[in-house]
Amino acid sequence: MQRITRIRKAGPWHDAGALLAWAALILAAIAQISGGIAPLVLGLVLFAAGLSHGAGDEQRGLMKRFGLIQAAAYLVVGAAVAGLFLAEPLAGLALFLALSAWHFARSDCAMGPLARGAIAALATGGSALFRPRETTEVFEAVIAHSVPGIFMDLVALAGIAGCVLVVISLVRNERGCGEALIALAATALLSPVLAVGLIFLVGHAIPIQRRQIAAYGQRTVWKAVALPTLIAFAGGAGLAVLTATCRLELELAAALAFGLATPHMLTERLER
Numbered sequence: 001m002q003r004i005t006r007i008r009k010a011g012p013w014h015d016a017g018a019l020l021a022w023a024a025l026i027l028a029a030i031a032q033i034s035g036g037i038a039p040l041v042l043g044l045v046l047f048a049a050g051l052s053h054g055a056g057d058e059q060r061g062l063m064k065r066f067g068l069i070q071a072a073a074y075l076v077v078g079a080a081v082a083g084l085f086l087a088e089p090l091a092g093l094a095l096f097l098a099l100s101a102w103h104f105a106r107s108d109c110a111m112g113p114l115a116r117g118a119i120a121a122l123a124t125g126g127s128a129l130f131r132p133r134e135t136t137e138v139f140e141a142v143i144a145h146s147v148p149g150i151f152m153d154l155v156a157l158a159g160i161a162g163c164v165l166v167v168i169s170l171v172r173n174e175r176g177c178g179e180a181l182i183a184l185a186a187t188a189l190l191s192p193v194l195a196v197g198l199i200f201l202v203g204h205a206i207p208i209q210r211r212q213i214a215a216y217g218q219r220t221v222w223k224a225v226a227l228p229t230l231i232a233f234a235g236g237a238g239l240a241v242l243t244a245t246c247r248l249e250l251e252l253a254a255a256l257a258f259g260l261a262t263p264h265m266l267t268e269r270l271e272r
């Protein structure tokens with residue numbers, strides 16, 4: 001019998017992504033059942049785990065590290081969006097949700113268009129549909145402003161569209177329909193931050209990173225994303241610690257987090 005003692009270097013290591021997705025699903029179920037702050041904490045960890053998918057500069061079939069000027073421009077745009085959030089919280093939230101839906105639906109994560117649409121609509125509107133009270137509380141906490149019922153109704157409409165799209169993508173057996181179904185189950189069963197964190201990681205960040213690794217190779221991808229991922233991770237952890245220890249207002253931390261996520265959604269593959 002031939003024993004395999006060494007891992008083939010050329011082996012499909014990007015399939016670690018599949019393992020990560022399963023781990024996230026299992027941990028999400030455990031956190032939801034545990035209750036308390038576990039769903040919130042794990043939700044934030046899942047967002048952090050997916051940061052690297054957008055940390056490289058992928059344009060016109062090339063993957064490289066962002067240059068200094070691009071990084072500076074990124075920070076300036078991010079700060080401007082954070083400013084909008086603080087000045088006009090409800091408009092900022094509406095813009096962020098709309099851009100997120102557009103980004104989830106458009107990103108090249110090797111899925112069919114209906115599945116991507118379902119994931120986009122559920123990530124933004126699924127929690128408002130299935131858990132309106134809890135979701136309103138989260139929105140009001142992060143923008144430190146009341147959120148009118150009509151706003152929540154409009155967001156929930158996106159959730160309804162997402163449910164319809166999941167069914168059609170399943171019937172057509174479209175690529176990504178499994179992740180779309182996970183998005184539906186997540187928003188129905190999990191607390192809002194955990195649900196969206198799970199969808200972000202399993203239905204967006206992991207599929208994109210797996211496609212990038214398959215297209216450019218592991219070395220190129222990690223070389224491009226390692227440093228910016230580390231910086232983003234340190235920044236996110238800093239915001240979380242300062243907020244948890246009451247040294248930073250939640251709405252300021254949220255404005256910075258939403259603001260700094262926005263340029264990634266704007267710069268990604270605009271040539272397509």
Ligand SMILES: CC1=C(/C=C/C(C)=C/C=C/C(C)=C/C=O)C(C)(C)CCC1
Pocket residue numbers: 054096097099100103104123124125127135138139192193196197200261264265
């Ligand atoms: C609906 C909803 C949320 C939406 C988060 C979104 C839509 C995040 C999008 C992130 C993206 C697109 C990152 C970049 O790749 C919150 C704020 C967690 C609160 C709970 C309910």
